[in-house]
Amino acid sequence: MKKSYIVNVTFADMRLDRWIRHNIEKIPQGLIEKNLRNGKIKVNKKKVKSSYKVKLNDSIDTFDLDFKFSKDSLQKKKASKNTIKSNEKFIVDNNDDFIIVNKKSGIPVQGGTKSKNNLIDIFADSKIFINSKPYPVHRLDKDTSGLLIIAKNRKSAQLLTSLFRLRKVHKTYIAICHGEVDKNSGILENNLIRYEDNKPIIEKAKTVFRVLDKNSESSIVEMNPITGRKHQIRKQLLSIGNPIFGDDKYGFKNFKKGKNKNLMLHAFRLKFIINDKKYSYTSSLPEHFTNLIKKKRLNFPY
DSSP states (O other): OEEEEEOOGGGTTOBHHHHHHHHTOOOOHHHHHHHHHTTSEEETTBOOOTTOBOOTTOEEEEESOOOOOOGGGGOOOOOOHHHHHHHHTTEEEEOSSEEEEEEOTTOOSOOOSSOOOSHHHHHHTSGGGTTSOOEEOSOOOTTOEEEEEEESSHHHHHHHHHHHHTTOSEEEEEEEEESOOSSSEEEEEEEEEEEETTEEEEEEEEEEEEEEEEOSSEEEEEEEESSOOTTHHHHHHHHTTOOBTTOSSSSOTTOOOTTOOSOOEEEEEEEEEETTEEEEEEOOOOHHHHHHHHHTTOOOOO
């Protein structure tokens, strides 16, 4: 039996395997891969990989899906009470429509079916979402700390996702990077390349920046991304020769992190308006940030 679905704004840019779990059935990764290989799941009438990022209005067709699995394969261990509480204490706002979390570095926003070590799965077991479920509306890299919005219902998720797409959510990041940034302020505007099923995709990226302090060894920079490309700030700082401390992927190839093992990128501020009400959030810097600022003899003015 053929079934057809259209991707709505809530799930745009989500991996296909995650979309399947949200919209069809929560099944093991192996069975998703099997059905994709056998052509029983197609996107826009084409076979794709599980890592494919679904887009708004994509057409997803399924054909006689084989979802046979043992109950043991779906057993999911709930997040412990200590894990839930340790993450709840980082919530800076909790209202009827969403929560704002000052995310720790090292924890992913989303994960697979078996992993509970991600914020969405952890908060799904929290009493905060007892009559709802958490909806991610934007992304932060696993190693990036700072402010994250998680919606409590589909309507709020669609609204917030739309605000991000229309660039009406104003984000400010703080980065500590290697070396002395030449200009004290300006705009980083260039083309970034990402790959989708080994196919290069070129996207324009734009970020407004301001150097808060610097010396010959390092700089602390305020970054306001206008576009929302994957790893945008990390790639752009590398492109001007000032990669972020602790960045394994977009850093100096021969640089050894040593004690600076954390990625020094923090989502510092969020501002947006909903129904004429202004929302503004500023988060404290994590300890590994303040320690490096002192070590590098930098001044953080806020």
